[in-house]
Amino acid sequence: MIDPDVLRIETDLVVAALYQRYGLDFRQYSRASLERRLLGLVEKLHLQHVTDLIPRLLHEPGFVDRMVNGIAVNVTEPFRDPECFSAIRQHVFPVLRTYPYFKIWHAGCASGEEVYSMAILLKEAGLLDRAQIYATDINTDALARARDGIYPVESIARGEKNYLAAGGTGRLADYTLQQYGSARFDSSLRENMVFSQHNVVSDEVFGEMVLVMCRNVLIYFERELQNRVIDLFQRSLVHRGFIALGAKESLQHITGGAAFECLDRPARLYRAI
Amino acid sequence: MRYDAIAIGGSHGSFDVLLRTFGEFSGIELPPIFVAIHIPRGSAPDFVTHFNTRCGCRMLEVEDKQVPMNNSIYLAPGGYHALIERDRSLSLSSDGPVNHAQPSIDVLLESAALAYGNRLLAVLLTGASSDGAAGMERVHALGGTTIVQDPKTAKAPVMPQAAIDRFQPDYLVVPEMLAGTIISLAGETQE
Numbered sequence: 001m002i003d004p005d006v007l008r009i010e011t012d013l014v015v016a017a018l019y020q021r022y023g024l025d026f027r028q029y030s031r032a033s034l035e036r037r038l039l040g041l042v043e044k045l046h047l048q049h050v051t052d053l054i055p056r057l058l059h060e061p062g063f064v065d066r067m068v069n070g071i072a073v074n075v076t077e078p079f080r081d082p083e084c085f086s087a088i089r090q091h092v093f094p095v096l097r098t099y100p101y102f103k104i105w106h107a108g109c110a111s112g113e114e115v116y117s118m119a120i121l122l123k124e125a126g127l128l129d130r131a132q133i134y135a136t137d138i139n140t141d142a143l144a145r146a147r148d149g150i151y152p153v154e155s156i157a158r159g160e161k162n163y164l165a166a167g168g169t170g171r172l173a174d175y176t177l178q179q180y181g182s183a184r185f186d187s188s189l190r191e192n193m194v195f196s197q198h199n200v201v202s203d204e205v206f207g208e209m210v211l212v213m214c215r216n217v218l219i220y221f222e223r224e225l226q227n228r229v230i231d232l233f234q235r236s237l238v239h240r241g242f243i244a245l246g247a248k249e250s251l252q253h254i255t256g257g258a259a260f261e262c263l264d265r266p267a268r269l270y271r272a273i
Numbered sequence: 274m275r276y277d278a279i280a281i282g283g284s285h286g287s288f289d290v291l292l293r294t295f296g297e298f299s300g301i302e303l304p305p306i307f308v309a310i311h312i313p314r315g316s317a318p319d320f321v322t323h324f325n326t327r328c329g330c331r332m333l334e335v336e337d338k339q340v341p342m343n344n345s346i347y348l349a350p351g352g353y354h355a356l357i358e359r360d361r362s363l364s365l366s367s368d369g370p371v372n373h374a375q376p377s378i379d380v381l382l383e384s385a386a387l388a389y390g391n392r393l394l395a396v397l398l399t400g401a402s403s404d405g406a407a408g409m410e411r412v413h414a415l416g417g418t419t420i421v422q423d424p425k426t427a428k429a430p431v432m433p434q435a436a437i438d439r440f441q442p443d444y445l446v447v448p449e450m451l452a453g454t455i456i457s458l459a460g461e462t463q464e
Contacts, residue, residue, distance in 0.1 A: 002411070004359075
């Protein structure tokens with residue numbers, strides 16, 4: 001059975017190996033989730049101990065990617081938290097109309113459902129051809145799924161209600177090509193999307209964004225790291241740019257949070273002052 | 274106090290058991306109580322209002338990085354897992370369903386067991402899935418005390434039975450006895 005103190009030491013050692021060998025910094029990830037994911041990986045790989053990951057991490061080419069993809073997982077769905085999307089339509093779209101060209105960054109886009117959701121709303125507002133949408137994640141598996149834009153049809157069906165609640169005017173399924181139980185989002189939605197691997201913990205600014213969507217990422221970080229990531233976003237935004245967070249995240253206790261006004265509290269939509 | 278925290282999991286049928294139980298806690302000093310029941314995304318505020326109105330308790334929705342307090346009940350929001358960090362603060366994750374559930378009872382109990390060890394009192398109620406059984410087993414293995422609802426009294430016996438199939442719980446209780454059992458184990462009369 002698990003010894004909590006031993007597990008803590010083992011987690012520290014794996015985190016040290018990731019950092020020292022690959023520069024991947026999980027030192028300020030919330031530990032409870034991280035421990036859980038490491039234990040899950042150990043079970044999946046039929047290993048005995050968390051530290052059994054270390055030799056493979058250090059000596060097996062490519063294992064580090066499998067490992068990061070196993071521990072940096074976030075799951076989302078089309079139009080997750082529709083109130084967020086409708087608040088963006090209400091507060092951000094009128095500002096977007098004033099730009100001939102604008103950039104939006106989905107930081108930690110996971111499997112990409114929300115990126116397509118955003119593109120659909122932009123399209124319905126006649127704004128998509130002015131948009132450049134950057135979608136980044138540390139997890140390359142998730143990023144590949146996001147790039148493909150292929151999801152189970154049930155996921156699209158479940159998204160219909162949220163799509164309408166977000167202010168959608170058609171049917172979500174009409175934006176997809178469905179066959180054999182899979183639904184692929186229309187390639188026209190993808191034209192202005194750029195997918196790339198980016199680590200908000202260690203990588204640099206993505207410049208001149210009007211809106212940064214970073215939903216359900218901060219919850220995985222300890223407070224100091226949250227502060228740093230918000231600072232990164234602040235430096236990535238245009239003057240009076242917007243940040244949208246997950247439904248359980250806020251800028252309230254964050255250093256630098258005072259530089260933002262809250263436009264819609266339930267939607268967790270903020271604007272740089 | 275003999276315990277630093279109480280963690281409760283349940284699913285189908287557990288709402289009524291919790292209403293009855295929390296209603297009997299007034300005037301009793303208790304450590305923080307964490308609750309994971311299978312509720313839909315966005316529904317936690319309604320549950321919180323309902324419990325507080327009906328039971329006169331102090332229930333809050335779990336917030337990320339929150340430090341739990343005595344005499345307060347923390348409800349895991351739908352669409353997220355609630356976890357206990359080693360420093361005993363609360364955290365949330367959205368890793369996707371575990372045992373088809375988000376919040377998952379296992380996720381709460383397994384992290385709580387690591388954080389509290391033998392200072393944890395864990396309760397598993399009625400429910401139609403086996404979520405929570407592995408978590409209860411870990412609580413048990415790490416020295417915590419376990420209470421399981423008697424499956425014969427459960428609206429859905431699968432959940433408590435799944436726990437009993439894995440280990441021998443310390444207490445098997447009927448819903449009418451749950452509040453009394455928790456109070457006698459973990460409660461103190463308020464001054």
